[in-house]
Amino acid sequence: MQIRWDQQYAQRTSRMSSSAIRELLKLTELPDVISFAGGLPAPEVFPVEKISAISQRLLQEAGPQALQYSATEGYRPLRELLAQAASQDGAPVTVDNVLITSGSQQGLDLLGKVLVDEGDTLLAESPTYMGALQAWAPYGASYVTLPSDDDGLVLDDLEAVLQKRPKFIYILPNFQNPSGRTLSLARRQYLIEATTRYGIPIVEDDAYARLRFEGDQLPSLISLVVQQSSDDTGYTGHVIHLGTFSKILSPGIRLGWIIAPAQLISKLVQAKQGTDLHTPTLTQMLAYEMVRAGHVEEHIPLIRNVYRTRRDAMLAALSEHFPADVTWTHPQGGMFLWATLPEEMDSSKILEEAVQEKVAFVPGVAFHPCGGGENTMRLNFSNASPEKIHEGITRLGQVLSRQKSAAR
């Protein structure tokens, strides 16, 4: 009897869609396409030589340990180091507050597994990170959203939403993916004050914090929490903080972390044990040795310089080649900017034509959990060279101009 697999799938899989956009984006991986669609770091700035030297020494000195099973919680020296770094940034945490994850994406999945029941409502920015929507879809999350402007999430309606008690708030405070926007200090303070009052947790996804090109660094949300009590296991606040090595070292090693109250960490550890036992020992020890040797800190200014140059190249090309009624954000860091077309334009249709011209981006609809954003697009500036950025934006500007005159 032949098995019809689609009749075997669990109900939750009906919420895991293979979007038309994802199919279209496969075309953008062809080698001659200039793609602003991905979220790839510039591979030419990976510290390959240093990673090679460190991994060589690591395998010589501790090979058997690096290749053996290890604790679900993560490599303890790395957890200690991350706890120290968070404490120096103003969030007094201990090793018991830190769980190493297989990339920040796994942090999102584990939070969904442990916190999200079918029908739970989450409060998100609109637009927000598509990967979080994918992580939480199988667990049955639904969304209420607030819009954002140049100061990040707009909080005018926050209290009204908090009164409906969403399970948690999901926010990317720095150089947000996809918009490139940063939450202002005043809004951070108000957000913490109001959520403390209502007892609503915040998931702070802070992948891009270290990629600031200009302006002052703002305190993380977790550092603004005033702890009402504390114990031997450190932090007891309501902000869950997600960090990652993807943007400051390498995304291909898939290494992130969660900082949260120890009680929640214990439950996340149980969930992780059933999910993948532990994150690779080798990559954890490698990241630890890279940080300890100072190689990560000395590497960050290089990344910032390269990305600043590319952002500037994209901003200049946009001014030169995009129609006058298109607007875009001016991110002070990160990897993305966000363009808004005239209301009547549909960026998904533009992508179809853009791919013919061998240039790509992600249509904004993909980042809107409750719909909308048909006239928006995410543009990545970290991966292509300034020359390619100029060429790609030129092509894209031509497509936009053509579609505008066709619509007239």
Next chain:
Amino acid sequence: MQIRWDQQYAQRTSRMSSSAIRELLKLTELPDVISFAGGLPAPEVFPVEKISAISQRLLQEAGPQALQYSATEGYRPLRELLAQAASQDGAPVTVDNVLITSGSQQGLDLLGKVLVDEGDTLLAESPTYMGALQAWAPYGASYVTLPSDDDGLVLDDLEAVLQKRPKFIYILPNFQNPSGRTLSLARRQYLIEATTRYGIPIVEDDAYARLRFEGDQLPSLISLVVQQSSDDTGYTGHVIHLGTFSKILSPGIRLGWIIAPAQLISKLVQAKQGTDLHTPTLTQMLAYEMVRAGHVEEHIPLIRNVYRTRRDAMLAALSEHFPADVTWTHPQGGMFLWATLPEEMDSSKILEEAVQEKVAFVPGVAFHPCGGGENTMRLNFSNASPEKIHEGITRLGQVLSRQKSAAR
């Protein structure tokens, strides 16, 4: 308002228990305890030098690629190589049938996410691998079990159970964890015949196949499937096969794979994308280069020799030091054997005393999804040296003898 995290947890977390056994087993990680409790490979046989040389060359020649994001499906050359190996073993599959996972444990988690609805019944061996129970608990699996004997799963009642249409059958055919037993050829053939007739999928968890010390290798279940149709995407049978590099290369790199019909693989890829985006590029390329250079094949006989010696040491020590009314399996490979005490004895209580004597094992109850097995224990023989095995079994034999006389 202080958040009570335990009131925030999703309902599924009530099925993720932190067992008393796990707490007890933490004590066994103290350095002076001889532990037969874990499932650790012998670290002294990891091919550290070769991994070091290969990773050095890999980073020199393809560093930026090895450190960059990559496809959710996995590193294509590695998938092709695994498809070839499976085809040579009699299962004609293509690259579209292979998904790389973050260890076999992630294969179990993804299968749960995609196939298991709350209340679904799975057919498992009793005893069976505890990690699978942990992976599927959050998705709400319940179990019906069949017992096993020296020829593996006992199939007398198979048809009666298949008529109730379990979602799938979970089986470890070779040197099963925890029992060390192997499913006989006749039973493999009957199992495939009956499940084909009823259209019930099999999940074949084949972590230990390559660790055979003696006797003839038996065909995998996936190789026994007679495909009723085939297409460009290769395999269309009802057996889902899980493989891993944990036992033949390194468990600390967390690298496994799933072989399944392409339609199911597509859905698993969607689930994996939300779970961790992809398995680390670096470790995948490393494993690929290790296999391609022949280092994995030339390494396996060394592992077999070391484990055979340790199994023999444990069998000899058991004969010498265990009471006469205790029986145990004689595995022809793998990492575990399984001891059965007289019915009135409780191995959990024995563990409490054993830990005082600085020797440890896992009580058999942990491996029984529907209860039972209080008088059984899993003993790992791959991790400790023959001398430690002799010393540990001697101590354990003394504890058993003492408890027997106390009970009299």
